[in-house]
Amino acid sequence: EAGVAQSPRYKIIEKRQSVAFWCNPISGHATLYWYQQILGQGPKLLIQFQNNGVVDDSQLPKDRFSAERLKGVDSTLKIQPAKLEDSAVYLCASSPGVGYTFGSGTRLTVV
Amino acid sequence: GDSVTQMEGPVTLSEEAFLTINCTYTATGYPSLFWYVQYPGEGLQLLLKATKADDKGSNKGFEATYRKETTSFHLEKGSVQVSDSAVYFCALNYGGSQGNLIFGKGTKLSVKP
Numbered sequence: 001e002a003g004v005a006q007s008p009r010y011k012i013i014e015k016r017q018s019v020a021f022w023c024n025p026i027s028g029h030a031t032l033y034w035y036q037q038i039l040g041q042g043p044k045l046l047i048q049f050q051n052n053g054v055v056d057d058s059q060l061p062k063d064r065f066s067a068e069r070l071k072g073v074d075s076t077l078k079i080q081p082a083k084l085e086d087s088a089v090y091l092c093a094s095s096p097g098v099g100y101t102f103g104s105g106t107r108l109t110v111v
Numbered sequence: 112g113d114s115v116t117q118m119e120g121p122v123t124l125s126e127e128a129f130l131t132i133n134c135t136y137t138a139t140g141y142p143s144l145f146w147y148v149q150y151p152g153e154g155l156q157l158l159l160k161a162t163k164a165d166d167k168g169s170n171k172g173f174e175a176t177y178r179k180e181t182t183s184f185h186l187e188k189g190s191v192q193v194s195d196s197a198v199y200f201c202a203l204n205y206g207g208s209q210g211n212l213i214f215g216k217g218t219k220l221s222v223k224p
Contacts, residue, residue, distance in 0.1 A: 042214025
């Protein structure tokens with residue numbers, strides 16, 4: 001089966017610019033996660049969706065980050081405006097209910 | 112809050128050496144424990160897991176035992192290969208294989224021929 005697709009693979013932006021990441025989960029997976037992995041740290045959950053509803057967004061910096069999952073399939077994560085400390089790898093994962101499959105991530109560099 | 116602490120890396124070993132990567136956790140309840148591996152340029156892959164005390168997870172020659180008394184889940188392999196070079200993450204969650212995963216910082220392993 002196809003894996004979790006993410007794009008772009010790499011993105012470099014200047015601080016205060018906006019950026020969006022896209023995730024296409026495995027077909028039929030109801031649960032979708034976005035994690036932030038800062039260099040030298042483990043991934044940290046930003047938001048969890050169940051179908052197109054938000055289950056947990058307690059660690060999402062809502063003043064600058066937003067995410068949506070239209071029709072319970074693809075998801076986008078947006079940062080506006082970006083700060084230097086947002087430089088990280090953004091990982092998407094999906095699950096049919098049990099188990100997780102991670103995408104390869106989008107590496108964001110904010111300069 | 113719940114957390115995971117891993118030994119600092121990087122770890123450099125010669126091929127066929129014995130590997131131990133220490134992992135301890137702090138949890139308010141009874142979590143499930145996981146080891147994930149991240150090869151260069153790839154996503155995280157589940158290596159093994161254990162869902163209750165004294166369970167042993169194993170896969171590809173790697174093993175880890177859920178020790179409630181020492182709140183530990185150390186990863187071991189008897190004979191590492193160059194292909195095992197990767198970053199290893201210890202993690203916990205509540206709810207088995209669903210729900211938020213809490214990760215350690217990761218340990219980079221390099222195996223030299």
